[in-house]
Amino acid sequence: MNKLSIKIGTMFFLIIFGLEIFMFFFLHSAIVESRIEEELSALQARGNSHRAILEKHFDADTISHVTLMESEANTDVVITNESGKVLDSSDEVDRLKKYLKIPYANIPREGKIIEGNWRDEPLIATVSPVEQGGKATGFVYMFQDTKSVHNLIDRLNEHFLLAGLISVSLTIIIIISLSKALTKPLIIMKDATSQISKGNFEVTLPKRGNDELGDLSKSIKLLANDLKYLKKERNEFLASISHELRTPLTYIKGYTDIVLKRNLSIKERQKYLNIILEETNRLSILIKDLFDLAKIDKNTFVIEKEQINLYEFLLSIERKLSPAFLEKKMNLRISCPSNVIILADPSRLEQIILNLLDNSMKYSYADTETAINVSKDKLSVQISIKDNGKGIPNEDIPYIFNRFYRVDKARTRSLGGSGLGLAIVKELIDMHDGEIIVKSELGKGTEFAIIFKG
Incomplete structure (x- = not known):
C-alpha cells in the first residue's frame, strides 16, 4: 500500500474504533436498562395476574394457591390485607418486612414498583392493590432476587467484550487488506x-x-x-x-x-x-x-372470491349470533337491501364480520343495540357495524389495527382478547382491496365502516 492508503486506512481505523466504542457503550447501557425494565414489568405483570384472581376470590384457599404457585417459581409473593397484615407468603417474611412499609393510599390501580435499585439492593419488588367494590381489600407484593440480574449483566459484559475484540480485529484486517485501487x-x-x-x-x-x-x-x-x-x-x-x-x-x-x-x-x-x-x-x-x-x-x-348476496349472507350471521346477543341482553339489528351483491371470499368475509361483532358484544352494555347497515352507490358497497358500547379514545384509534395493541389493557384477560382480531380484520380487508374506517366516541359507541369496491 502507498502512503495515501496508509493515511486513509489509519484515519478510518480511528474513526471506526471510536464509533464502535461509543455505539457499544450506548447499546450496552440501552440493553441493560431495557432488561431491567422488562424484569420489573414482568414482575409487576405477575403481581397483577395474581391480583386479578384474588379480586374474584379473596379467600384463604385462593391466597394459599397463589403462594403455592410462587413457591415453585424464582419469584416470591406476600399477600396482605388492607391494613398491611400479612395473610400468606411464599418465603420468610422477616427479610421482606422493610419493603412492606409503604403508603398504601399512593398505590395506583396498575400497581407500583417499590424497589427498583437492582445495583445495591438484594431484591426488586412491586405491589398491586386488590380491590373489591372500588376499595382496596389487600395487596400483592412480588419479589425477585437481584442475583439473576447481576449474573445477566456479567454475561452481557463478557459478550460485549468478546464482540468488541472481534469487531476491532475485523476492522484491522479489513483495513490491511484494502488495496490502493479502493x-x-x-x-x-x-x-x-x-x-x-x-x-x-x-x-x-x-x-x-x-x-x-x-x-x-x-x-x-x-x-x-x-x-x-x-x-x-x-x-x-x-x-x-x-x-x-x-x-x-x-x-x-x-x-x-x-x-x-x-x-x-x-x-x-x-x-x-x-x-x-x-x-x-x-x-x-x-x-x-x-x-x-x-x-x-x-x-x-388464499382468497377465493365469489358473488355474495349480502342480504342472505347477513341473515345467516344474524341467526348464528342472535342467541349470543340475547344471552348478554343485547339486540342485533340488520338493515340491508335485498339486491346488494359483492365479490368476496365468503369465509373470510364472515371472519371479518364475526370479529367486529364479537368486539361489539365484549365492549357494549346490556340493553344496547348493535346495528349492521348496508348501503350501495355506483362505486362501492359499505357495510357499517355500529354499537352503543364503551367507545375508543381518540388517541388509541390510529393503533387499534396494530398487532397485540389493546385499548382496555386492564380488562384484556377477563374479556379474552389477544390483540390480534382487528389486525387480522385489517389484513383480510386489504386483501379484498377494501378499506375500513373507524369512528368512535367514549361512552357512546363505535362504528366500523367496511368499504368494498362496487
Missing part, C-alpha cells in the same frame, strides 16, 4: 454495510451523483431503513407473543401442579380443570390467529 467512497460504503450487519441501521452515506456509486449509496441507505423497520417489527412481535404465551402457560402449569400434588375435592378439582381448559382455549385461539397472520405475511393466505 477509493474513499467505497471505504465508507463498506463501513456502512459492516455497521448494518452488526445491527446499527443509522448509517449515513455521502451524497453522490447519478453514477453507479450514487445508485449504490442510495441502495445501501434504503436497505438500512428496511432492515431497521423489520428489526423493530420483529422485536415488538417477539416481546408481545412472549407475554401472551407466558401468562396462560403459567396458569396451566400452576393449576396442573395443584391438581396433581394436592388431594382436592371433586368441586375444587373441577374448578381448577375449568381454569386450565379456559387458558388452553385461549392459547388455541391465539395460535390460530398467529398462523393466519403468518400465512398472510407469506402471501399463502
Whole structure:
C-alpha cells in the first residue's frame, strides 16, 4: 500500500474504533436498562395476574394457591390485607418486612414498583392493590432476587467484550487488506454495510451523483431503513407473543401442579380443570390467529372470491349470533337491501364480520343495540357495524389495527382478547382491496365502516 492508503486506512481505523466504542457503550447501557425494565414489568405483570384472581376470590384457599404457585417459581409473593397484615407468603417474611412499609393510599390501580435499585439492593419488588367494590381489600407484593440480574449483566459484559475484540480485529484486517485501487467512497460504503450487519441501521452515506456509486449509496441507505423497520417489527412481535404465551402457560402449569400434588375435592378439582381448559382455549385461539397472520405475511393466505348476496349472507350471521346477543341482553339489528351483491371470499368475509361483532358484544352494555347497515352507490358497497358500547379514545384509534395493541389493557384477560382480531380484520380487508374506517366516541359507541369496491 502507498502512503495515501496508509493515511486513509489509519484515519478510518480511528474513526471506526471510536464509533464502535461509543455505539457499544450506548447499546450496552440501552440493553441493560431495557432488561431491567422488562424484569420489573414482568414482575409487576405477575403481581397483577395474581391480583386479578384474588379480586374474584379473596379467600384463604385462593391466597394459599397463589403462594403455592410462587413457591415453585424464582419469584416470591406476600399477600396482605388492607391494613398491611400479612395473610400468606411464599418465603420468610422477616427479610421482606422493610419493603412492606409503604403508603398504601399512593398505590395506583396498575400497581407500583417499590424497589427498583437492582445495583445495591438484594431484591426488586412491586405491589398491586386488590380491590373489591372500588376499595382496596389487600395487596400483592412480588419479589425477585437481584442475583439473576447481576449474573445477566456479567454475561452481557463478557459478550460485549468478546464482540468488541472481534469487531476491532475485523476492522484491522479489513483495513490491511484494502488495496490502493479502493477509493474513499467505497471505504465508507463498506463501513456502512459492516455497521448494518452488526445491527446499527443509522448509517449515513455521502451524497453522490447519478453514477453507479450514487445508485449504490442510495441502495445501501434504503436497505438500512428496511432492515431497521423489520428489526423493530420483529422485536415488538417477539416481546408481545412472549407475554401472551407466558401468562396462560403459567396458569396451566400452576393449576396442573395443584391438581396433581394436592388431594382436592371433586368441586375444587373441577374448578381448577375449568381454569386450565379456559387458558388452553385461549392459547388455541391465539395460535390460530398467529398462523393466519403468518400465512398472510407469506402471501399463502388464499382468497377465493365469489358473488355474495349480502342480504342472505347477513341473515345467516344474524341467526348464528342472535342467541349470543340475547344471552348478554343485547339486540342485533340488520338493515340491508335485498339486491346488494359483492365479490368476496365468503369465509373470510364472515371472519371479518364475526370479529367486529364479537368486539361489539365484549365492549357494549346490556340493553344496547348493535346495528349492521348496508348501503350501495355506483362505486362501492359499505357495510357499517355500529354499537352503543364503551367507545375508543381518540388517541388509541390510529393503533387499534396494530398487532397485540389493546385499548382496555386492564380488562384484556377477563374479556379474552389477544390483540390480534382487528389486525387480522385489517389484513383480510386489504386483501379484498377494501378499506375500513373507524369512528368512535367514549361512552357512546363505535362504528366500523367496511368499504368494498362496487
